[in-house]
Amino acid sequence: MNLHRIAAVIDKEIHDALRNRYIVMLMVLLPIVFAAIPILSLTSIRQIPPSRGSSGELPPALARRLAGLPPQAQLEVFLVSQFTLLFWIAPLAIPMTIAAYSVVGEKREKALEPLLATPVTTGELLTGKALAAACPGIALSWAAYLLVVAAAHGIRLSPPALETLWGPTAWVQIFALGPLITLLATLTGLIVSSRVNDPRLAEQIGMVVILPLLGLILAQSFGILWLSGALLGVIALFLVGVDALLAALAVALFERETILTRWR
Amino acid sequence: MIRAENLTKRYDGILALDGLTFEVHEGELLALLGPNGAGKTTTLRLLLGLISPTSGRIWIAGEPMTPGSHGLRRRIGYLPETPGFWERLPAWKNLEIYARLYGVPAPRSRVMALLEQFGLADRAHDPVATFSRGMRQRLALARALIHDPPILLLDEPTAGLDPEAALEVRERLRALKGQGRTILLCTHDLEEAERLGDRVAILRTRLLALDTPDRLRAQRFGVVVAIELDGDPEPYLPRVQGQPGVIQAALRNGRLEIQVTDLRAVTPNLVRSLVEAGAPILSVTPVKASLEELYLQIIREGRGPGESG
Ligand SMILES: Nc1ncnc2c1ncn2[C@@H]1O[C@H](COP(=O)(O)OP(=O)(O)O)[C@@H](O)[C@H]1O
Ligand SMILES: [Mg+2]
Numbered sequence: 001m002n003l004h005r006i007a008a009v010i011d012k013e014i015h016d017a018l019r020n021r022y023i024v025m026l027m028v029l030l031p032i033v034f035a036a037i038p039i040l041s042l043t044s045i046r047q048i049p050p051s052r053g054s055s056g057e058l059p060p061a062l063a064r065r066l067a068g069l070p071p072q073a074q075l076e077v078f079l080v081s082q083f084t085l086l087f088w089i090a091p092l093a094i095p096m097t098i099a100a101y102s103v104v105g106e107k108r109e110k111a112l113e114p115l116l117a118t119p120v121t122t123g124e125l126l127t128g129k130a131l132a133a134a135c136p137g138i139a140l141s142w143a144a145y146l147l148v149v150a151a152a153h154g155i156r157l158s159p160p161a162l163e164t165l166w167g168p169t170a171w172v173q174i175f176a177l178g179p180l181i182t183l184l185a186t187l188t189g190l191i192v193s194s195r196v197n198d199p200r201l202a203e204q205i206g207m208v209v210i211l212p213l214l215g216l217i218l219a220q221s222f223g224i225l226w227l228s229g230a231l232l233g234v235i236a237l238f239l240v241g242v243d244a245l246l247a248a249l250a251v252a253l254f255e256r257e258t259i260l261t262r263w264r
Numbered sequence: 265m266i267r268a269e270n271l272t273k274r275y276d277g278i279l280a281l282d283g284l285t286f287e288v289h290e291g292e293l294l295a296l297l298g299p300n301g302a303g304k305t306t307t308l309r310l311l312l313g314l315i316s317p318t319s320g321r322i323w324i325a326g327e328p329m330t331p332g333s334h335g336l337r338r339r340i341g342y343l344p345e346t347p348g349f350w351e352r353l354p355a356w357k358n359l360e361i362y363a364r365l366y367g368v369p370a371p372r373s374r375v376m377a378l379l380e381q382f383g384l385a386d387r388a389h390d391p392v393a394t395f396s397r398g399m400r401q402r403l404a405l406a407r408a409l410i411h412d413p414p415i416l417l418l419d420e421p422t423a424g425l426d427p428e429a430a431l432e433v434r435e436r437l438r439a440l441k442g443q444g445r446t447i448l449l450c451t452h453d454l455e456e457a458e459r460l461g462d463r464v465a466i467l468r469t470r471l472l473a474l475d476t477p478d479r480l481r482a483q484r485f486g487v488v489v490a491i492e493l494d495g496d497p498e499p500y501l502p503r504v505q506g507q508p509g510v511i512q513a514a515l516r517n518g519r520l521e522i523q524v525t526d527l528r529a530v531t532p533n534l535v536r537s538l539v540e541a542g543a544p545i546l547s548v549t550p551v552k553a554s555l556e557e558l559y560l561q562i563i564r565e566g567r568g569p570g571e572s573g
Binding site for chain 2: 109
């Protein structure tokens with residue numbers, strides 16, 4: 001692995017992505033949306049009279065954990081933990097789009113042949129593409145998260161809710177699980193992208209990754225499951241394994257000869 | 265510098281290249297001439313290790329070339345059949361990325377110098393999508409040279425260009441040849457092959473011929489003498505055909521065109537015999553067969569049974 005070559009690939013991908021209007025639009029809109037949803041909902045529940053916020057509606061596991069807190073705080077903690085889950089998904093859309101276009105786009109422009117004639121290895125090429133695709137989305141989702149944290153302080157969220165939003169459990173989710181899931185989606189997008197000729201198909205298949213995540217969010221909101229610190233740790237380890245496997249698979253499935261000669 | 269031994273390539277059972285063996289010497293320009301589908305592009309891709317041969321071996325600068333020989337690619341500049349730029353990126357950025365991939369020191373200034381040299385400096389910041397075909401081809405040539413490689417593999421660099429743009433690219437190739445680079449130039453343009461090639465290889469799935477244009481001509485056609493008469497040459501044709509050392513004689517352009525085994529040995533006797541017969545000779549000129557005739561003949565002979573077109 002030569003870092004200069006990886007950097008050159010990243011540079012190319014970022015420049016290319018910034019000239020894609022759709023991707024730029026996503027880059028502007030998504031962080032705003034992902035910051036706005038939590039901020040607006042948290043602001044609005046502050047307006048609800050405290051008596052209405054009833055702990056009876058919370059998932060039983062959470063209600064037990066939060067027993068003793070005022071109902072308003074309970075509701076806030078619940079909402080905050082739901083929104084933290086949102087940040088697992090927040091960084092996904094941009095990387096998926098970039099990854100899906102990156103190999104297919106180059107196949108269409110026939111730009112892969114001269115590129116593969118350089119000393120760049122498949123590992124370097126895919127590392128560059130994966131990083132270039134994943135990093136902007138991750139950075140933007142972190143920016144959105146920090147906005148939400150700032151706003152939460154601004155609207156004086158109850159201390160237990162603030163702790164949930166800005167504490168180790170949230171950090172694991174936002175700074176570890178978010179990037180790991182993004183990498184997973186990006187690698188899936190790259191693999192599909194190197195095997196098909198339609199970027200939308202690559203994007204859609206990559207998006208399938210999101211379904212289990214939505215499942216987790218729903219499971220938690222219906223109280224079927226509570227994402228404790230230990231469970232999050234297990235999920236993170238699992239994701240590290242899956243990502244490593246996918247990275248190896250991506251390199252193995254990127255058959256230079258097939259890509260050059262059989263994509264027409 | 266470049267050596268291919270018994271290269272064979274099949275695509276899903278389709279034989280694209282059959283037992284190709286050749287060598288390009290250091291500092292030489294070898295023109296690889298062949299019709300569409302002859303296997304020229306396949307040969308270049310094999311030499312670069314972009315695809316692997318069904319059988320056979322390749323050496324570049326003495327080292328075996330395989331799909332894993334990433335470092336060896338630094339010795340080679342490649343101009344693909346379709347240039348394949350990142351269309352949305354500006355020209356300079358396209359080249360700069362390549363400069364960095366090849367590990368060129370001070371990539372930015374190298375890029376700007378090349379763009380200047382190739383007359384593209386004023387368009388350096390425009391996306392390649394806005395470039396004409398001729399400009400793209402110049403840019404592709406600049407890209408192939410970005411790391412100053414000793415070996416150049418060029419796939420039909422003038423195909424599809426208007427005559428002026430083609431001429432310009434040809435001039436640049438001539439200049440490159442003067443710099444001592446080893447060049448393999450694929451083309452289906454006979455004139456280009458003859459004007460630029462030190463040697464010409466004629467390919468049609470198999471290698472049909474490989475030599476200097478002059479020697480190929482001599483081997484194929486012997487030598488041709490044209491004799492111009494004052495008046496109709498036709499009556500003298502049978503007499504000429506009967507002479508020793510004459511392979512074949514025909515009327516062409518109002519002259520007798522006579523293929524002989526050896527210019528020096530045959531011509532004086534031929535002229536004497538015609539003078540004896542009372543032929544009013546105006547001129548006797550040795551002519552070179554056009555490379556086109558040569559090429560067509562070789563290609564026709566090389567066509568396998570059952571092929572047509
Ligand atoms: N990707 C491919 N799949 C199947 N056959 C191919 C492929 N590329 C080339 N061929 C076949 O191999 C032969 C040689 O092609 P090519 O090397 O492109 O010739 P040239 O460059 O001289 O026109 C042709 O018969 C062509 O149809
Ligand atoms: Mg070709």
